Amino acid sequence: MQKIISNFLLISNAVSNVICSLILGQRFHHDDPEFRGILDLMSRGLEICINSPAVLINIFPLLYYLPFGAFRELRRVERDITVFLKKIIGSHSNTLDPNNPRDLTDMYLMEMLAQQAAGEQDSSFTEDYLFYIIGDLFIAGTDTTTNSVLWVLLYLALYPDIQDQVQAEIDRVVDRRRPPSLTDRGSLPFTEATIMEVQRLTAVVPLSIPHMASETTVFRGFTIPKGTVIMPNLYSVHRDPSVWDDPDAFNPTRFLDGEGKLLRRESFIPFGIGRRVCMGEQLAKMELFLTVSGLLQACTFRLPDGAPAPSLHGRFGLTLAPCPFALCVSARCEDSFSPNAFS
Ligand code: HEM
Numbered sequence: 032m033q034k035i036i037s038n039f040l041l042i043s044n045a046v047s048n049v050i051c052s053l054i055l056g057q058r059f060h061h062d063d064p065e066f067r068g069i070l071d072l073m074s075r076g077l078e079i080c081i082n083s084p085a086v087l088i089n090i091f092p093l094l095y096y097l098p099f100g101a102f103r104e105l106r107r108v109e110r111d112i113t114v115f116l117k118k119i120i121g122s123h124s125n126t127l128d129p130n131n132p133r134d135l136t137d138m139y140l141m142e143m144l145a146q147q148a149a150g151e152q153d154s155s156f157t158e159d160y161l162f163y164i165i166g167d168l169f170i171a172g173t174d175t176t177t178n179s180v181l182w183v184l185l186y187l188a189l190y191p192d193i194q195d196q197v198q199a200e201i202d203r204v205v206d207r208r209r210p211p212s213l214t215d216r217g218s219l220p221f222t223e224a225t226i227m228e229v230q231r232l233t234a235v236v237p238l239s240i241p242h243m244a245s246e247t248t249v250f251r252g253f254t255i256p257k258g259t260v261i262m263p264n265l266y267s268v269h270r271d272p273s274v275w276d277d278p279d280a281f282n283p284t285r286f287l288d289g290e291g292k293l294l295r296r297e298s299f300i301p302f303g304i305g306r307r308v309c310m311g312e313q314l315a316k317m318e319l320f321l322t323v324s325g326l327l328q329a330c331t332f333r334l335p336d337g338a339p340a341p342s343l344h345g346r347f348g349l350t351l352a353p354c355p356f357a358l359c360v361s362a363r364c365e366d367s368f369s370p371n372a373f374s
Contacts, residue, residue: 033361035335039184041372042322043070043177049318050172054165055119056134069115073170076108078348116165120158136161168311174350175235176315180322181353182233183226185341188332188358190281197222198363201328207364211324213317219324220293224286226319230301232281232343235350237266239303265300266351274298328363335359 041061047070048058059066079085083101088094094102123136132138143156187194204218205211216223244259255261270278275285275298286294302309309315326332334340334357341356 033359035357036360037355037357039177039181040067042180043074043173045322046176046180046318047169047173049314050169052134054135054168055123056137065115069112070173072108072111074174074348076105076112077170077174077350078346079105079108081349082347112166113162116162116169120161120165124158136165139164170349171309172311172314174348174352175311176318178350178352179226179230179233179235179315179319180326182235183229183319183323184326184332184358185343185353185356186229186232186281187225187327188334189340189343191333193225193281193283194327194332197225198327198331201324205324205328207328211321211328213321215324216320219320220287220291221283222324222327223293223320224283226323227286227299228281228283231269231275231299232279233345233351233353234266234269234301236301236303236309237264237347237351239263239265240307242307263303265303268298268300271298331361331363333359333361 044059044061044066047066052058061067079101085094085101085105088102088105095106097103120136123133124140127137127140129141129144132141139156139161143154143158143161146154146156187197200219200221201211205215211219239262242261242263244255244257244261247257248255269275272278286296286299288294302312302315336359338357342354345351345353
């Protein structure tokens with residue numbers, strides 16, 4: 032069976048459900064309109080914040096209140112997300128059973144209540160903070176991982192010989208009788224190297240997250256005054272010709288040594304670096320490995336016959352998303368995951 036697919040909502044739903052399970056103790060059905068609506072809002076919110084005139088709010092905060100265009104849309108997105116998250120926090124608060132915490136929200140509420148009971152005056156554990164933490168984890172953990180998976184599928188459709196090698200490795204190590212698990216990760220270096228090479232080329236969070244110099248600092252002869260906003264350019268690090276041979280080429284073997292073992296390259300920093308490195312790095316790597324290896328075990332992804340090669344430039348929000356593309360998905364064996372699941 033094969034099918035042409037241009038709608039990959041199944042992937043963002045699955046990725047977001049990992050965060051929902053951890054934070055909210057629940058998964059949402061893929062058809063749930065409220066869930067779908069909130070994912071769209073988050074994605075749109077990020078795009079407006081980075082890639083519209085609303086970015087100027089960072090410099091002129093009063094622009095936030097303008098009653099038109101991106102400014103008004105941003106306020107609406109923010110309001111709708113707030114209503115959704117506050118409703119969930121409220122229902123957790125009402126049904127909290129300290130003997131049976133269900134998720135991170137329950138654990139947080141229990142700590143908050145414990146600190147209140149102890150008379151803690153300056154506690155940072157408040158429902159307002161919880162709201163921001165949940166929002167941060169949703170925003171940081173959904174689009175990043177979803178877009179990484181989409182880029183992998185797109186690159187593998189453009190490079191079918193590499194896709195064949197990934198599938199051959201999965202077939203050799205895992206077989207097709209069971210889905211890949213995390214214990215297989217160390218035995219699938221080519222699959223891992225392929226994911227890393229896509230992460231290198233696409234740098235899904237290309238400008239990382241802005242930081243601010245807490246002190247005046249001299250770095251390589253440049254004085255950086257206290258308060259300067261710094262935006263690390265991870266994209267340029269990943270394409271630096273002084274570090275990477277032929278940096279624009281898609282070549283997973285650059286992450287493998289002569290014996291086919293995985294190489295750690297210090298200039299490979301898709302999750303940032305240092306004290307504020309991505310908090311979800313380990314989770315994201317697990318999700319990427321399980322999703323990509325599971326999908327490639329079950330299906331083959333090709334460009335539809337006669338379709339022009341999709342652009343590899345991407346759409347820039349906080350994350351770099353691939354431009355819309357279509358793939359022809361075919362099942363690799365009768366009883367495997369059906370391409371119909373993507374509809
Ligand atoms: C492929 C997926 C992901 C990529 C490429 C990615 C990348 C990044 C990058 C570049 C940063 C900025 C690091 C810095 O400031 O130096 C960051 C921060 C962060 N990420 Fe991720 N991320 C991913 C997935 C996730 C997931 C799944 C979660 C949550 C469960 C998450 C949570 C966070 C948080 C909370 C921060 C802020 C950390 C801080 O400021 O201390 N990320 N991420």
